[in-house]
Amino acid sequence: MSNTAYVGLLGRGAVGDAFHDLLADRADAVEEATGRRPEISGVLTSKKGSFDEILAASDVIVELIGGTDPARDYVTRALRSGRDVVTANKQLIAQHGDELAEAAREGGAELRFEAAVAGAIPVIRVVKESLGTIEIEKVFGIVNGTTNYILTEMARTGASYDSALKRAQELGYAEADPTDDVNGADAAAKMAILARLAFGSPVTLEHVEYEGIEEISSDDLSYAKELGLSLKLLGVAERRGEGALSIRVFPCFLYPGHPLAPVEGAFNAVMVEAPAIREITMSGPGAGGIETATAVLGDVVSVLAGGSPLGEASGKVKIAKDISSAFYLHLEVEDRPGVLAKVAEILGENEVSVRSVVQHGLGADARLVMVMHEVEEKRFKAALSKLGKLKFMRSAPRSIRVIEEEFK
Amino acid sequence: MSNTAYVGLLGRGAVGDAFHDLLADRADAVEEATGRRPEISGVLTSKKGSFDEILAASDVIVELIGGTDPARDYVTRALRSGRDVVTANKQLIAQHGDELAEAAREGGAELRFEAAVAGAIPVIRVVKESLGTIEIEKVFGIVNGTTNYILTEMARTGASYDSALKRAQELGYAEADPTDDVNGADAAAKMAILARLAFGSPVTLEHVEYEGIEEISSDDLSYAKELGLSLKLLGVAERRGEGALSIRVFPCFLYPGHPLAPVEGAFNAVMVEAPAIREITMSGPGAGGIETATAVLGDVVSVLAGGSPLGEASGKVKIAKDISSAFYLHLEVEDRPGVLAKVAEILGENEVSVRSVVQHGLGADARLVMVMHEVEEKRFKAALSKLGKLKFMRSAPRSIRVIEEEFK
Incomplete structure (x- = not known):
């Protein structure tokens, strides 16, 4: 006994x-798994089709327009009218997650968005279903393939940021306008979604503090190599004390042995930490067309099969203020006696403790590359501000966070 | 509107x-996610409790007895009577999967077994649900934490197999009777389950060819180190041509750069390859009590939430015969002219091609450690049998498979 599931x-x-091709190709398999044979009821593009007609003819709406307008209106109306919706739209979920959850509740419909985060890696399903009722402490990883490709190229070839970006664009790993990828906004939206699911808290994009990789230079990568470090754009969502959360995106050096250190090129990887599971790591290719379509198909199969734990987000979001991090610090200074002593003094006054130093001659100047132990970020920033004002400083100090912990 | 879900x-x-403690601890979260509050209806141990009474009082049965008898009878009866069942019992699923699927169909009940494979890593859910309707080519990985711990210890400390096993027992990573772990039977059962789900084919334990690690010596590990290789007990399930499958477990050397090479200690890792996703890798701690209980809880939540794609196994299983592998070969030979030439001749006659050789003096004898390129296994075995009969051979030749491919 089989019936048709109309997919708009x-x-x-x-x-x-x-997705259109994959659905046709796998229709038999979907029917076998769910008892319902999927059929496209209509396709809406910017040039043709009527949303209202497609909505009326569909059981499930698959939203692959991207952006928040008009996707927000379409998805909200579909959910309110009781249609299950599958979307790959990370900005939509990250910015309007609450509103969409409310619309789904009103309509008794289901909203799924596996494809919005980490391409073919089913991190949403794992966080929401497999780990949906345990206390997750931390979700973090490499969730933007474009920036990981650029950083890998810079480290591998010594290329500048601009030429690595150009190469990424030629290969289709970066878009013509790469702004949202390279400034961290894309990763921030994904981390908002993951934080919402992992902590059951109504986190939106506004709660995420983010930095990108536009300021990374090939010098940062070559000096870091001497210290054995690799550079990644990390998204980190974690519980801090007293119900507070911290959700941030920042470029960051990793020590060798860290499970994310070997993740290269356009790959993504996400780690989940919880007392009940210690840590699990999932990695795979970031979003390409077919990988994203596969994630969408997995969600379509799940809504057709019916029922799944919802895990609503509720309560107020409290963002932690007193974050501590380890830092890498790169200084260009005049090469004369007393300079290192002065630098060390300012760091010491702010309780910043040095883990390692590499010094390079540079004509009459010197470069100092230092790695600090973990310290409250506001203390480090106070030290940085003082260092920037010193007379013997040849250029603005550069700092990048470092993850010290190694693979357990 | 909430009601109680009785869990036997x-x-x-x-x-x-x-699991008992975790369920009590997370009852609120389960109720929030599914609308049903779980409550233990009864506990059956070898000393007390009546299965029939517990069955009558339960909506869901959680089977954590292990072994096939009496678990097989209990689970079959529970499914036939319409109770959803969650089990962590890999031998039960690997040996009697068809019978249990039939019982579930009869009773209109659901059978879940995430905890049977890879501890807290939700590989079953990912293969069955996220990737349930795409064409999976290959599932492989490290699915036994005990053997991975032993091999890691041997490589790290130079310990013998016996002393590494003893240490694993002291630390609780190996049982008093470690037979099923070290001979590969445990990994074989898990690979049968994964193959069944990945290929939709009624694979059972009988279809899996397996070898263990009992014959691995510290010499194998120390010579391999010179070649930059690491040793793992791998489970590999893959499609071969013409609808045939190959499901095998064997110790195997990996080149550095392979995503499974850095997986150390009692950790597990599983990779899935398919055209639609290229490859995804999932890793985490192998089965400990709390990790396994977490996987069981995830399944309980899913059955309470109701409905999921079933992905039945059907058709006949056809096992491929003409497997090709790369090999490492360790020979102890008399150190005199013409020996290497004779070895090379026999390999050449059987179309076995050498990738690298390391030779060590050993008094009047010499050790040859060679790595071969991929070759049909029957050809390599024919060469091995000839080599074993040579007069100048000082001990039986030792061979271990090698995975050549590196991380893409």
């Missing part, structure tokens, strides 16, 4: 095309 | 205890 497709870009 | 618990060993 909004958007027909690279992912939309890949 | 069979077995009260380490995992049973951990």
Whole structure:
């Protein structure tokens, strides 16, 4: 006993095309798994199709338009009218998650968005379903393939940021306008979604503090190599004391032995830490058309099969203020007696403790590359501000966070 | 509107205890996620409790007895009577999967077994649900934490197999009777389960060819180190041509850069390859009491939330015969002219091609450690048999498979 499931497709870009083909190709398998045979009821593009007609003819809406407008309106209306919705739209979920959850409740519909985070790696399903009722402490990882490709290229070839970005664009790993990838906004949206699910708290993009990789230079990578470090753009969502959360995106050096250190190129990787599981790591290719379409198909199968734990977000979001991090610090100074002593004095006054130093001659100047132990960020920033004002400083000090912990 | 879900618990060993505590601790979260509050309706141990009474009082049965008898009878009866069942019992699923699937169909009940494979890593859910309708080519990995701990210890400390096993027993990573772990039977059962789900084919333990690590010596590890290789007990399930499958467990050297090479100690890791996702890797701690209990809880939440794609296994299993592998070969030979030439001749006659050789003096004898390129296994075995009969051979030739491919 089988019946048809009508799937309305909004958007027909690279992912939309890949999903359209994949659904046709796997229709038998979907029918076998769910008892319902999927059929496209209509396709909406910017040029043709009527949303209202497609909505009326569909059981499930797949939203692959991207952006928040008009996707927000379409998804909200679909959910309110009782249609299950599958989307790959990270900005939509990160910015309007609460509103969409409310619309789903009203309509008794289900909203799924595996494809919004980490391409083919099913991190949403794992966090929401497998680990949905345990206390997750921390979710972190490399959630933007474009920036990981650029950083890998810079480290591997010594290329500048600009030429690595250009190469990423030529290979299709970066878009013509790469702003949202390289400034960290894309990763921030994904971390908001992961934090929302992992902590059951109504986190949105606003709660995420983020930095990108535009300021990273090939010098940072070559000096870091001497210290055995690799550079990643990390997203970190974690519980801090007293119900507070911290959700941040920042470029960061990792020590060798860290499970994320070997993740290279356009790959993504996410780690989940909880007392009940210690840590699990999931890695795979970041979002390409077919990988994203596969994640969308997995969600379509789940809504057709029906029922799944919802794990609503509730309560107020409290963001932690007193974050501590380890730092790498790069100084160009005049090469004369007393300079290192003065630098050390300022660091010491602010309780910043040095883990390692490499000094390089540079004509009449010297470069100091230092790695600090973990310290409250506000203390480090106070020291940095004082260092920047010293007369013997040849350029602005550069600092990047470092993860000290190694693989357990 | 909430109602109680009565959970009957069979077995009260380490995992049973951990699950009992975890369920009580997370009852609020389960109720929030599923709308049903879980309550233990009864506990069956070898000393007390009546299965029939517990069955009558339960909505869900959690089977943590282990072994096939009496678990097989209990689980079959529970499913036939319409109770959803969650089990961590790999031997039960690997040996009697078809019978249990049939019982579940009869009773309209659901059978879940995430905890049977890879501890807290939700590989079953990912293969069955996220990737349930795509064409998976290969599932492989390190699925036995005991053997990975032993091999890691041998490589790290130069310890013999016996003393590394003893240490694993002292630390609780190996049982008093470690037979099923070290001979590969445990990993074989897990690979049968994964193959069944990944390929939708009724694979059972009988279809899996397996070898263990009992014959691995510290010499193998120290010579391999010179070649930069690390040793793992791998489970590999893959499609071969013409609908045939190959499901095997064997000790194997990995080149550095392989994603499984850095997986150390009691950790597990599973990789899934498919055109639609390229490859994803999942890693985490192998089965401990709390990790296994967490996987069981995830399944309980899913059955309470209701509905999930089933992905039945059907058709006949066809096992491929013409497997090719790369090999490491360790020979102790008399150190005189013409020996290497004779060895090379026999390899050449069987179309076995050498990738690298390391030779060590050993008094009047010499050790040859060679790595071969991929070759049909029957050819390599024919060469091995000839080599074993040579007069100048000082001990039986030793061979171990090698994975050549590196991380893409």
